[in-house]
Amino acid sequence: MNNESWKKRTMDIKDEIRKSHEELLRLRRDFHAHPELGFREFRTSRIVEEHLGDLGLEVRRCAGTGVVGVLRGSGPGKTILLRCDMDALPIEEATGLPFRSLEPGVMHACGHDGHTAMLMVAARILAGHREEFPGAIVFLFQPNEEEAGAERMIEDGALENPRPDAVCGAHLWSLLPTGVIGVSSGPLMASSYYFKLTICGKGGHGGAPHAAVNPIDAASHVLEAIKTLHTLEFDSLRPTVISVCTLHAGVKAIVVPETLEMEGSIRCLHDGDEEVRRRFSELVEGVCRLYRCTCDVAFRCGNTLLNNNEEMSELAMNVAEKVVGSGNVRTRDLSVMLGDDFAEFSSRIPGVFYFIGTGNESKGTNIAHHHPRFDIDEDSLPLGVEMHVRLALEYLNEAICNS
Template sequence: MKKDSLKSEIEAVYPRMVELRRQFHQFPELSFKEEKTSMQVASILKDLGLDVRTGVGGNGVVAILEGTLPGRTVALRADMDALPIQDEKTCDYRSQVDGVMHACGHDAHMASLLGVAQILQQRKEEIRGRIVFLFQHAEEQIPGGAAQMIRAGALDGVDAVYGVHLWTPLPRGVVGIREGTLMAAADSFQIQVTGKGGHGGLPHQAVDAVVTASHLVVNLQTIVSRQLDPLKSGVISVGKLQGGESFNVIAESAVLTGTVRTFDPEIRSDIQRQIGKVAEQTCQMFGAQCDYRYQWGYPAVVNHPAEACQVAEVARWMLGKDQVWEISPMMAGEDFAYYLQERPGAFCFVGAGNEQKDFVYPHHHPRFDLDEEAMKISAELMIHTALAALK
């Protein structure tokens, strides 16, 4: 497919992509609750004439475009869920759902892939093989929708799978990718500390759960700083600590929850064990009891070399070699990892930041927004990558 011809087709579809993106943005749905979103997506795909399955692994939607000639099968994925965040932007398409917001770009992912589906369906006579469009639910919440869709057969017959994430830390016009490990495994943990409540003025008669938990927060950091090889990576972050009911009462219990991010499976398992050990020993030191629970989350996103190289080559052909960056691995997590454990493929980032338009807020921020022009680049990259993979 010629570059200039495709750009013209994307320009023609772009207003519809913007319209859809803003509709999704105004009416977001949380993970595992994307009923209306998936219905809207499925309706659009059916109107395009695609073979559509709904309820795939939950709220997932799978659409199949059959080319006129036999060949390989390539899958393209977009995620659909929003986050429990209050939208603080001032714009016409601000979220209309209190406390729920598309703060990670999934609305634009859906709109981009729907545009891709429309353009490719119009050119189906030129396609050799099949293209599978995966609209996935629940990327933001463990256990995630990817594994559920895979179990429901979403990858059956698929030879390669690709995903694009619009990413505001990168400027619009840039594509970021790397071979091998791209994103971290993302786990979570909870530790409940149980002591002995008492009078705030008589601490010697109590076992202070808040003090114990506070020491535990600090002690957990020594796992990475003092027990992990400095040349290897890991993060332990305690995001929430709750304990106590009154200023003059020593708390009997406290609960802390956090996340663990790693790249190496051995480091991942070791940190899981070490957290339990540190929690138990810290609680024993203060005479408290410990209940430790660890939830295994998404594995690391590991791009297959040949497929990542292909995406990079397509992006350089589209944008120029200086606009394709080999980015460092990042500690964010993504359940696209499950697809890559099952099939060859690659995941990449398309820059969607723009300082001049004030699209500078990070993902998961209440004022997050992105440069919608980046959807053109995402659509073009997905189309050229899919066609190249089919060949």
């Protein structure tokens, strides 16, 4: 099939999305009113599963509440995977929206309700044109992104039958204005490893500190030592952030505690995170020894470095220009120290992750993610649908033209 033949068969994508506007809003608002935490997305995944089944896709569950739908085209060809996340956060909503969360202490404070709605509508549009493209499109609805659910999906076979040749993901982003799409190649979102330090001393009476070994004293010096890593040992052109966010010790004002627990995260926007963790452990263990304490250091991976593939990024940039115009495509100053476990997919298969601006000060949607008043500008939703649809079609079209 040549380019001219393909162009003659391409649908008016924008018109189809306009006709789907009511469905798009209905889905997003329904998911927003019924948020579910990671691996508890029972209602959400049931709705997604039924939706994909009604479209005639091959549908299967993965990692419990994850859903994978496969749309086969008109013949053999490449396979592209489109991914979204479905989980909410343990936050009490304070938006006052008419469709605000009905679940106490749980809300969609990161835009995953919009992500789910966008991919569902994209699936319906693409399913109506399955005779117009070869290969296959995999729609992956992921649970528990906030706690690294991608790895569980991969372990459960999400990237098999069929094996994708490319993966694409998107995030509604309040840091960008509505109507702007951000995409760039290379490191985009940092790796994140969560640490837990257990510092052990010797308990005793607060009136006789010389007869005890107070882990709180050791911890105070550990905090100072961590700060020196940034200023003295890490290259400022290779961003690294270490944040201590919890510290717990003691139960009474006159009792020296036996142990202290400290937790936080290490984030790197470069591929040297393993050396950072090694030096972190060496430093905190050494400081604790100086203060006659022992220290156990444990790490848990949140996500690896999200590093966009150059060719896939170029494709996404070209598609974004068709969606919002070249003047509204941002390709610089996008990298952040936040993480997303889409990295687990793109570290295995060439992929691209991009931001869809949803910030609008007049609508109050420029508030930071994970905030009780976080909301999205619903005018950004059709742009996300169009990006999904065009990326899939243009990737498969390029595969034909280059074959």
